[in-house]
Each structure stands twice: as C-alpha cells, then as structure tokens.
Amino acid sequence: MTVTRIGEAVRRKEDHRFITGKGQYTDDIFRPRQAHAYFLRSPHAHARIRSIDTAEALAMPGVVAILTGKELAEDKLGDLICGWMIHDIHGQPMKMGSHPALAKEKVRYVGDHVAVVIAEQLDQAKDAAAAIAVDYDVLPAVAELAGATDSATLVHDEIPGNLAFEWHLGDAAATERAFAEARHVTTLEIVNNRLIPNAMEPRAAIGEYDSGNDAYTLWTTSQNPHVARLVLSAFVGIAPEHKLRVIAPDVGGGFGSKIFIYAEETVCAWASKRVGRPVKWTGDRSEAFLSDAHGRDHITTAELAMDERGKILGLRVKTRANMGAYLSTFASSIPTYLYAPLLSGQYDIPAIHAAVEAVYTTTAPVDAYRGAGRPEATFVIERLMEVAARELGVDPADFRKRNFVRKFPHQTPVIMAYDTGDYRASLDKAMKIADVKGFGRRRRHSARQGKLRGLGYSCYIEACGIAPSQAVGSLGAGVGLWESAEVRVNPTGNVEILTGSHSHGQGHETTFAQLVSDRLGIPIEQVTVVHGDTDKVQFGMGTYGSRSGAVGMSAIVKALDKVEAKAKKIASHLLEASVADIEFRDGQFTVAGTDRSIDFASVALNAYVAHKFPTSEIEPGLKEGAFYDPVNFTFPAGTHICEVEIDPETGKTTIASWTAVDDFGVVINPMIVEGQVHGGIAQGVGQALMEAASYDRDGQLVTGSFMDYAMPRAEDLPSFQMGFTQTRCPSNPLGIKGCGEAGAIAAPPAVINAITDALGTEAVPMPATPSTVWEVMRAFGPAARAAE
Amino acid sequence: MPIVTMTVNGRTASADIDPRTLLVQFLRENLMLTGTHVGCDTSQCGACTVHLDGDAVKSCTVLALQAEGCAVTTIEGLGAPGLLHPMQEAFREHHGLQCGFCTPGMIMAAVDIVHRHGNELSETLIRHELDGNICRCTGYHNIVKAVAEGARAMAPAMGAGGTGSTGLRTAAE
Ligand code: FES
Numbered sequence: 001m002t003v004t005r006i007g008e009a010v011r012r013k014e015d016h017r018f019i020t021g022k023g024q025y026t027d028d029i030f031r032p033r034q035a036h037a038y039f040l041r042s043p044h045a046h047a048r049i050r051s052i053d054t055a056e057a058l059a060m061p062g063v064v065a066i067l068t069g070k071e072l073a074e075d076k077l078g079d080l081i082c083g084w085m086i087h088d089i090h091g092q093p094m095k096m097g098s099h100p101a102l103a104k105e106k107v108r109y110v111g112d113h114v115a116v117v118i119a120e121q122l123d124q125a126k127d128a129a130a131a132i133a134v135d136y137d138v139l140p141a142v143a144e145l146a147g148a149t150d151s152a153t154l155v156h157d158e159i160p161g162n163l164a165f166e167w168h169l170g171d172a173a174a175t176e177r178a179f180a181e182a183r184h185v186t187t188l189e190i191v192n193n194r195l196i197p198n199a200m201e202p203r204a205a206i207g208e209y210d211s212g213n214d215a216y217t218l219w220t221t222s223q224n225p226h227v228a229r230l231v232l233s234a235f236v237g238i239a240p241e242h243k244l245r246v247i248a249p250d251v252g253g254g255f256g257s258k259i260f261i262y263a264e265e266t267v268c269a270w271a272s273k274r275v276g277r278p279v280k281w282t283g284d285r286s287e288a289f290l291s292d293a294h295g296r297d298h299i300t301t302a303e304l305a306m307d308e309r310g311k312i313l314g315l316r317v318k319t320r321a322n323m324g325a326y327l328s329t330f331a332s333s334i335p336t337y338l339y340a341p342l343l344s345g346q347y348d349i350p351a352i353h354a355a356v357e358a359v360y361t362t363t364a365p366v367d368a369y370r371g372a373g374r375p376e377a378t379f380v381i382e383r384l385m386e387v388a389a390r391e392l393g394v395d396p397a398d399f400r401k402r403n404f405v406r407k408f409p410h411q412t413p414v415i416m417a418y419d420t421g422d423y424r425a426s427l428d429k430a431m432k433i434a435d436v437k438g439f440g441r442r443r444r445h446s447a448r449q450g451k452l453r454g455l456g457y458s459c460y461i462e463a464c465g466i467a468p469s470q471a472v473g474s475l476g477a478g479v480g481l482w483e484s485a486e487v488r489v490n491p492t493g494n495v496e497i498l499t500g501s502h503s504h505g506q507g508h509e510t511t512f513a514q515l516v517s518d519r520l521g522i523p524i525e526q527v528t529v530v531h532g533d534t535d536k537v538q539f540g541m542g543t544y545g546s547r548s549g550a551v552g553m554s555a556i557v558k559a560l561d562k563v564e565a566k567a568k569k570i571a572s573h574l575l576e577a578s579v580a581d582i583e584f585r586d587g588q589f590t591v592a593g594t595d596r597s598i599d600f601a602s603v604a605l606n607a608y609v610a611h612k613f614p615t616s617e618i619e620p621g622l623k624e625g626a627f628y629d630p631v632n633f634t635f636p637a638g639t640h641i642c643e644v645e646i647d648p649e650t651g652k653t654t655i656a657s658w659t660a661v662d663d664f665g666v667v668i669n670p671m672i673v674e675g676q677v678h679g680g681i682a683q684g685v686g687q688a689l690m691e692a693a694s695y696d697r698d699g700q701l702v703t704g705s706f707m708d709y710a711m712p713r714a715e716d717l718p719s720f721q722m723g724f725t726q727t728r729c730p731s732n733p734l735g736i737k738g739c740g741e742a743g744a745i746a747a748p749p750a751v752i753n754a755i756t757d758a759l760g761t762e763a764v765p766m767p768a769t770p771s772t773v774w775e776v777m778r779a780f781g782p783a784a785r786a787a788e
Numbered sequence: 789m790p791i792v793t794m795t796v797n798g799r800t801a802s803a804d805i806d807p808r809t810l811l812v813q814f815l816r817e818n819l820m821l822t823g824t825h826v827g828c829d830t831s832q833c834g835a836c837t838v839h840l841d842g843d844a845v846k847s848c849t850v851l852a853l854q855a856e857g858c859a860v861t862t863i864e865g866l867g868a869p870g871l872l873h874p875m876q877e878a879f880r881e882h883h884g885l886q887c888g889f890c891t892p893g894m895i896m897a898a899v900d901i902v903h904r905h906g907n908e909l910s911e912t913l914i915r916h917e918l919d920g921n922i923c924r925c926t927g928y929h930n931i932v933k934a935v936a937e938g939a940r941a942m943a944p945a946m947g948a949g950g951t952g953s954t955g956l957r958t959a960a961e
C-alpha cells in the first residue's frame with residue numbers, strides 16, 4: 001500500500017457502495033413505526049384561504065394526523081428565513097414577506113404548502129389529501145417578471161410594488177462619464193431563462209422525536225446539515241441545537257437546490273413530536289418541479305462603452321431578478337453580491353454600475369443554482385464582448401486579449417480583488433486545442449452539407465470560497481463562511497477526518513483522504529472521511545459555491561499542521577532529541593542529520609499509550625481541530641470554446657465540439673475535477689439549448705415534468721476536450737481555486753455566441769430550441785436579410 | 789390482497805401486496821433492495837432500471853404483479869459475491885458516477901445495451917441507447933467511456949475474435 005499524492009487521478013473511495021447499490025440516501029432509510037407524510041399543495045398561484053375542512057379526510061383509513069398553518073401557529077413555530085440581509089439603495093432593509101412552513105392566510109404559488117397528511121401508508125395519505133376541502137378565494141396571479149412591479153396585485157399585502165429591494169453596486173457617476181466619452185456603445189437586452197435544478201435524487205426527509213430524551217433527529221437531503229440545524233433551532237424554533245441532530249446521508253446531487261431549508265423537512269421534524277412517530281416524506285419529481293427553489297430568471301439591459309481603439313471604458317447593467325413568492329434561504333445574495341461583483345469578467349473595466357430590482361411573483365422561490373449569480377453575470381459580459389467585437393469588426397479573441405486584466409492583484413470597480421491568473425494563457429491554449437485556425441475549413445465543409453457552423457468563446461471568471469467572514473458579514477451575510485475540520489488519529493495510526501463540508505457527488509471521501517495520505521505518508525485506504533452528521537461533526541458551513549476545496553480542505557490542512565506539531569513533540573521524546581531537530585517526511589519522524597527515525601503509526605500508538613512522554617507537558621492522544629476562514633475569494637477562470645452546427649431545415653443545433661481550458665490553481669485529483677467540469681458544461685448547455693421553466697399567465701407551471709422540461713441527455717452532448725492552465729491561488733495553503741461551477745458558468749454564452757455566429761444575427765434567446773432557432777432564422781436569417 | 793412471487797437476484801421472493809404496488813416499490817420496500825432508485829414519476833429518468841427475465845425495464849412502470857413468476861436482477865444481484873461485474877468496475881475505473889443516484893440504473897441499462905449490441909460499441913450508439921437514462925452530474929462524458937470499456941471487458945476472455953457473445957450473465961438471467 002502506497003501513499004497517494006496530490007495531483008494523482010486516484011479512483012474514488014466512495015464508488016464501491018454506489019456501484020453495488022449500497023449507497024444510503026434518505027429514502028433508503030426506514031425507521032421503525034415510521035408514518036408517511038404527503039403535502040397538500042396549492043393548485044392556485046395566488047389565493048386567500050377562507051377555510052380548510054379536514055373532517056372527512058381525518059376519518060379515512062390509515063390517517064394519523066392532518067396539520068395546517070393553524071397547528072404551526074399553535075406551536076409558535078417561526079417562519080422560514082432568508083439569511084442574507086440586503087440593504088437597498090436608500091439604506092433600508094429588504095422587504096421580507098412572511099414565509100410559514102404551512103400557509104396561513106394565503107398561498108402564493110402553485111405547489112405552496114397548505115396541509116400535511118400523515119398516514120400509515122403513502123397511498124392512504126394521498127387519498128386523504130384529496131378529501132381535504134379547502135375554500136380558496138382565488139386572487140390574480142403575478143406570474144410575469146416584466147410586469148410584476150406595476151401589478152395591482154400584491155404577492156405580500158404589506159410589500160408595495162412587489163419589490164423586495166432595489167440595490168446597486170459601483171460608481172454611477174464615473175460610469176456615466178465613461179459612456180459620455182465612448183466612441184462606440186454595444187447594447188444588449190438579455191433574458192436569463194429560469195431553470196429547475198433537478199438533482200436526480202428528489203428531496204426527502206425523516207423526522208423522528210425521541211420522547212425519552214426529548215430530542216429530535218432529522219435525516220434530510222441537505223448540502224449543509226449544520227446550517228439546517230441552526231436555522232431550524234434558532235429561527236424556526238423546533239428544538240434547541242443540542243436537542244436536534246441533523247443527518248444528511250448520501251445525497252444524490254444538489255447543485256444548490258439542497259442548500260435551502262424547506263417547508264417539508266421543517267414539517268417532518270416538527271410533526272414527529274406531535275404524532276409520536278417518525279414521519280417520512282419523499283418528494284416525487286412533480287413536487288420537485290413545483291417546490292424546489294428554481295434558478296436564474298433575470299431580465300437585463302446591458303451596455304458596454306468603448307473608445308476608438310476598442311478599449312473598454314465602462315459597463316452599465318440594469319437587471320430585474322425574479323425572487324418568486326418568498327425569499328428563500330440565500331435568495332437575496334444571488335442577484336446582488338454573487339452577481340454584480342462578477343460583471344468585470346476577465347477584463348480591465350475602469351467603471352461599472354449595476355442596478356438590480358428584486359421582485360416578488362407568484363412563482364416558486366428562486367435561489368442559488370449551480371453558479372448562482374455568476375452564470376448570469378458571465379452571460380452578460382461574454383455576450384457583450386462577442387457582440388461588441390462583431391460590431392467593431394474585430395476578431396472576438398483579439399478583442400478579449402486587448403481588454404484582459406494583465407497585472408495582478410487587480411482591483412475591479414465592483415468589490416473584487418483578483419489575486420492571480422493568466423487569462424491569455426487559457427485562451428491561447430483553448431484556441432490551439434479547438435483548432436480555431438481550422439474553423440474556416442470546417443465551416444465551408446458544413447456549408448457544403450447545407451449546414452451552418454458557428455464558433456463561440458466564453459472567457460469566464462468566477463469567485464469561489466466566498467469570504468472572508470468579516471467581509472461577507474458587512475455585506476449582509478447572516479453567517480460566517482469559514483469551514484471546520486477535525487483530524488482524529490487512532491492508536492493504530494489510521495485517521496478519521498471530520499469535515500463540515502458535505503459531499504453529494506464531489507468525491508470528498510477521496511480528495512480529502514488524498515490530502516491526508518500525501519501529508520501524513522499513510523495509504524489512502526487508512527483514511528476515512530466523516531461528514532453530514534451534526535452529532536459527529538461539531539459545526540460546518542457545508543458545500544456550495546465551489547468552497548470545499550479552497551475552504552474545507554484548508555481547514556483540514558490547518559488541523560494537520562497541529563497534528564504534525566504535536567506528533568513531533570511526542571516523537572522528540574521517543575527519539576530522545578530536541579523537538580527542533582525533528583523532521584517529518586513521508587510518514588517518518590527523523591532526527592535531522594541522523595538515521596534515527598520512527599514512523600507515524602508508532603508515534604500515534606505512543607500518543608495514546610502515553611508511557612514515554614511527560615503528560616504534564618503533552619496531553620495524551622492525537623486529535624486536532626481547526627476552523628479556517630479564508631482571506632479572500634478565489635478566482636478560477638478559463639476559456640471555453642463551443643462549435644455548433646445548425647440544420648437550417650429544422651433549426652436543430654448540434655454541439656460539434658467543446659473545448660474547456662480551466663485554471664483552477666492546484667488540482668488535487670484531475671479525474672474528479674474534469675468530471676466536475678463535464679457536469680457543469682452539460683448543465684450550461686442545457687440552459688442554452690433546451691431547459692426553461694415556464695409559467696402561464698395564471699401562474700400554472702407549464703413545465704412540470706421531464707416530459708415538458710427538457711433535460712440534457714447523452715445524445716445532446718459531445719465528449720469534451722479538456723485542458724488546464726495553472727496559476728496557484730496565493731490565499732490558501734493548498735493553492736486551490738475551486739472547480740464545481742465553472743462549466744455551468746462558462747457554457748451558456750459559449751453556446752449562444754456560437755449560434756449567433758452561425759446565424760449572423762444576435763437575436764437568439766435561451767433556450768435556443770430548434771423551433772426558436774428556426775423562427776429566428778425566418779425573422780432575421782440570411783433569407784430574411786436578402787428579402788429586405 | 790394478492791400474493792406475488794418472483795425470483796429476485798436468484799432467490800425466491802414472495803409477498804402479500806396491494807395490487808397497485810409497483811415493481812420498484814416491491815423491491816425497495818418489501819425486499820429492502822434500495823439500490824434501485826426512483827428519480828421521476830413519468831418513466832423518463834431510468835434510475836429504476838432493472839432486468840426482468842434478462843431485459844432492461846423501468847421498474848417504476850411495471851406492476852409487481854406483472855413480474856409474477858419472472859426473474860428479476862437488480863444492481864445488488866449484478867456480478868458475483870465479492871466480485872464486481874465488469875460494467876460496475878468500468879464505471880468506477882472511468883469515473884462514470886458522481887452522486888451515484890443514477891448509477892444503478894445506468895449500469896443495468898449499460899449491461900442490457902451490451903446484451904443487445906455486443907462488445908464493441910461506438911460512442912454514437914452508446915449515446916443513443918442511453919436515451920432513457922438521465923444523469924445530472926457527469927455530463928455523460930465518463931459514462932460513455934465507462935460503457936464502452938465495460939462492454940469490451942464483458943467479452944469472454946478467449947473470444948478475442950469477437951464471436952458476438954456478450955460475456956457474463958448473472959445466475960438469475
Ligand atoms: S423512476 Fe423509473 S424512469 Fe424515472
């Protein structure tokens with residue numbers, strides 16, 4: 001058994017249980033005496049509840065209990081919260097509409113929670129739910145983002161204009177001046193389409209109350225079980241933290257949608273005490289469509305000002321963001337601090353101003369979805385760059401190179417201080433891999449087949465590892481964004497790592513163990529990673545925003561530093577040398593300049609036996625914890641190049657090739673990192689070509705199943721050509737930048753830039769489905785232009 | 789309530805069930821074979837794929853009663869005890885999974901593709917054949933690689949000449 005090094009594409013430790021069907025997801029857990037919950041959901045987008053009559057339903061077979069907002073109020077449960085306070089342009093706090101786990105006076109979107117039926121069998125619960133008589137006073141829907149602020153209908157009676165907040169970032173006056181001096185201005189109207197995350201495992205929860213100890217356990221599909229416990233304790237008030245254990249076992253994908261604290265898990269935990277039984281809920285896919293937090297949904301006007309040499313002078317952006325019916329857990333941070341600070345992209349832009357309106361509608365809440373704000377920003381800037389280059393008659397790659405940030409650190413006018421990068425290097429490398437030189441030939445070849453070919457760039461930047469805590473606190477975050485770790489060395493020398501990060505596909509059980517193997521010189525098989533249980537791991541902030549490498553692993557490094565320091569002290573006694581002379585390398589403690597050494601396992605054993613060192617000086621045992629707070633965001637960046645071929649007969653776009661060159665800093669496991677990029681690209685291509693959540697005028701979700709909401713399938717995608725460049729991140733000990741969201745951020749503008757290149761018109765909305773492309777071609781394409 | 793009897797992973801399984809019980813519910817809730825997953829309610833995602841008398845089916849779309857007297861293989865019954873099936877091994881080797889939720893269905897579907905199309909599978913064919921299985925994590929890149937390699941590994945060790953045999957079948961099949 002050998003040591004695994006950082007940088008090796010070691011195979012995943014967690015895979016065995018998944019490929020043999022032994023994964024344990026929440027729905028795979030069956031608790032003794034468990035009852036089943038089914039949620040009666042609002043069929044209306046907007047209605048006042050006059051009354052709920054549960055008498056007939058309660059009498060039906062198998063029904064254990066039916067609970068509504070009334071019981072919730074009886075037990076004085078608090079509302080679900082939004083944990084990021086935005087102050088508006090007038091310095092006033094954002095307007096947060098009340099968000100009870102079960103509706104009180106009103107329902108505000110189709111799928112909103114009206115009542116929960118708890119029964120012996122799920123089918124019995126469903127049957128009984130159908131027998132509940134709810135008398136609704138149906139109100140007009142506010143289904144469209146564009147008109148929501150002018151609507152006479154208020155989603156929350158107390159919030160005028162359906163406006164959660166108006167917010168801005170940047171220097172308006174300086175930006176104004178930049179535009180006054182501009183020789184050329186490129187303007188775009190952009191709709192960033194609404195998406196439904198659709199992790200393949202639907203959300204699920206089991207609440208269980210132990211009356212003997214007056215304590216709750218909640219199994220839930222969460223990316224951040226500690227945050228869920230904190231919210232359910234401190235705000236909802238289900239139980240004090242030490243009486244509530246939250247376990248997030250294997251979780252089947254999250255992409256942001258499992259960060260949030262939802263009504264269903266809240267109700268399962270709360271109801272388990274009321275009914276004296278474990279209460280289990282597993283969402284079906286239709287419920288996921290209706291009630292998982294959606295993503296994106298922006299309407300934006302963006303303008304780019306340039307001088308006569310094509311140097312960017314300023315950027316002005318106005319965005320209206322859909323918040324849905326309630327402010328979900330982190331919703332307010334997405335179109336603000338995770339969006340506007342990224343608008344500078346990879347470019348040196350002297351003046352930027354972004355104004356954002358966050359608007360309520362009678363639709364499902366909108367919150368973070370893979371990339372969260374950063375894909376929206378990247379779409380704005382990367383579409384502008386491409387269109388501006390075309391308007392100026394400059395090659396889009398050259399235009400980007402002309403405006404790249406070249407000196408680091410670089411302070412943008414919108415908060416961010418980019419620490420390091422080499423944008424030119426990733427663009428050059430991507431152009432080489434994509435054989436951009438040969439594109440003309442390929443385009444002619446396509447033309448001979450009657451097809452249109454286009455090439456699009458996306459030079460993205462993202463900000464990961466949101467930090468430092470003091471800074472995000474000053475911007476309104478309700479929590480710090482550090483991470484914790486504990487390294488427990490057992491007497492026989494194997495190691496358990498307890499982390500506040502949560503793995504739901506990212507492969508932490510492998511990469512975190514890889515780090516420990518490399519550092520302590522023990523085989524990776526001797527390292528176990530423990531996560532996702534508030535009883536085992538003291539606290540943690542969870543996994544989202546590509547933070548587990550840059551922040552989570554940095555915490556492990558800090559704890560390992562402490563382990564090494566203590567182990568050296570113990571080794572110094574065992575080797576009868578001064579601690580200053582002890583060196584640690586490849587699992588051996590050695591007295592410098594001698595061949596006297598002792599291995600890690602022996603030191604571990606001695607730490608626990610404690611016979612050979614004075615315990616008045618050194619405590620027995622070998623276990624250390626650490627909290628790590630980053631000093632800056634990290635800034636992964638890169639270039640993706642998409643080549644498309646379009647069939648003008650059908651409007652169907654085929655991704656002919658995809659090249660991704662990313663700078664993630666130091667890469668722990670390239671196999672896993674590439675996998676993260678692949679998945680991100682697929683989601684980004686999904687947004688660009690096929691995915692769209694759509695509500696009709698009455699606020700009914702029209703895309704409520706996989707029959708109506710197109711998910712990318714194997715045939716929709718090519719194999720990807722991958723490459724890395726590397727600039728080490730200076731702000732964390734491992735030099736990691738993060739990779740989880742890059743693909744989803746980079747992909748949409750690359751696709752649309754390629755399609756617009758092929759069609760010769762910029763008027764291509766997302767998703768560019770065959771019928772959309774076909775219609776665009778009819779309206780603006782070569783044939784239409786010829787007819788003019 | 790009716791009694792249903794079938795062979796699951798080589799063993800006889802029998803239970804008294806509500807007639808509306810789906811095969812996937814029977815497997816998960818009666819037999820506690822939770823490796824078979826439910827990812828949708830419209831027969832679209834393939835997370836529930838199992839083999840019924842040797843053919844891949846979506847077990848969310850089959851009533852347990854319809855499987856009366858049939859042989860069912862789930863992910864738990866693939867390969868031999870202590871020995872991974874070559875397709876399982878290929879998914880691990882080629883990082884064909886991330887969160888693992890679609891994986892059992894993907895592997896069962898992949899084995900079925902090999903049974904129908906043999907050991908040499910083109911990328912185009914694999915992508916086309918995976919039409920009924922959705923993965924949200926991997927972008928399919930590594931799944932496609934895994935299926936191609938797994939298919940090759942399923943060829944009988946001596947059959948380098950490519951006789952069209954598709955290698956390992958489980959006892960139940
Ligand atoms: S659960 Fe059977 S196809 Fe989705």
Ligand code: FES
Nearest residue numbers: 886887890923925
């Ligand atoms: S690995 Fe997560 S859905 Fe496929």
